[in-house]
């Protein structure tokens with residue numbers, strides 16, 4: 001059988017894994033990423049292989065600072081302003097790629113654009129400074145499974161055959177993947193909602209638009225099954241069925257469920273976002289539960305970002321049958 005990959009905290013060991021062209025799972029403030037040298041097609045191919053990811057789905061490139069990213073993407077005035085305001089942080093910008101960016105073709109899946117981000121997690125910041133090359137890093141889950149927000153989630157997904165190490169930086173503070181904004185066209189477009197909401201962006205960008213959820217061409221990674229647990233998930237919680245679990249929010253919990261995991265008993269959306277994927281990991285046990293019912297969240301930006309993930313998760317799951 002395959003051996004589990006070591007969970008480590010030593011930055012030099014982590015850097016060595018990346019320098020020799022192996023894959024390292026690492027913490028970011030959003031979710032754990034499955035990282036490798038973004039310049040090397042063979043390394044990037046290992047990422048796709050480990051994730052079982054369709055190869056048309058491009059990856060985000062991470063670096064320590066804007067200086068490093070200017071060599072990869074063409075920044076316009078809007079990109080400069082957003083970088084200044086939100087980086088390091090949970091924002092990814094899609095920009096035209098620089099000629100001679102030196103990025104492996106597989107990273108961008110042959111698109112003329114590149115997705116860039118500076119993660120805020122201090123361990124990963126320190127690691128990026130140590131290695132001095134950019135990292136391609138999708139979320140560290142097999143394609144079609146829930147994003148990991150702890151080192152243990154990652155360890156449950158992969159063996160040492162595919163992932164050489166997991167850098168443990170504790171639970172992710174944000175807990176939802178970064179907001180993605182596409183600045184490569186005429187009008188800035190949000191491709192994926194996240195902690196940085198449309199209101200935050202509108203302060204700098206009155207023109208920003210939101211992509212439709214089924215706009216699969218420009219945001220290939222927004223496929224419904226990317227967020228789906230194996231246990232069928234439904235939006236709503238009326239008429240619980242046998243062995244159904246509840247993903248709850250707030251102090252008032254309906255009765256009749258086999259198990260309840262509360263995203264935030266005090267009704268705090270930020271806490272709910274941070275807990276979302278850990279809660280889904282905990283409830284994704286087909287041998288125990290027939291289904292997952294969900295309570296609704298406030299209609300704030302972040303509440304909607306959480307709903308966006310739940311809607312995608314529910315899409316393929318359907319509801320449980322008794």
Ligand code: TXA
Pocket residue numbers: 028030031032033034057058059060092094108111113114115117119137138139140176177178180191192218219220221222
């Ligand atoms: O928070 C995050 O963004 C995490 C951490 C690890 O940084 N990463 C992450 O990566 O969520 P991933 O691969 O699971 O999602 C990347 C998204 C996908 O939806 C992909 O389609 C989109 O970014 N993307 C990447 N490059 C793109 C491009 N050039 N144009 C449009 N979308 C792009």
Ligand code: MG
Pocket residue numbers: 138139147177226
């Ligand atoms: Mg992902």
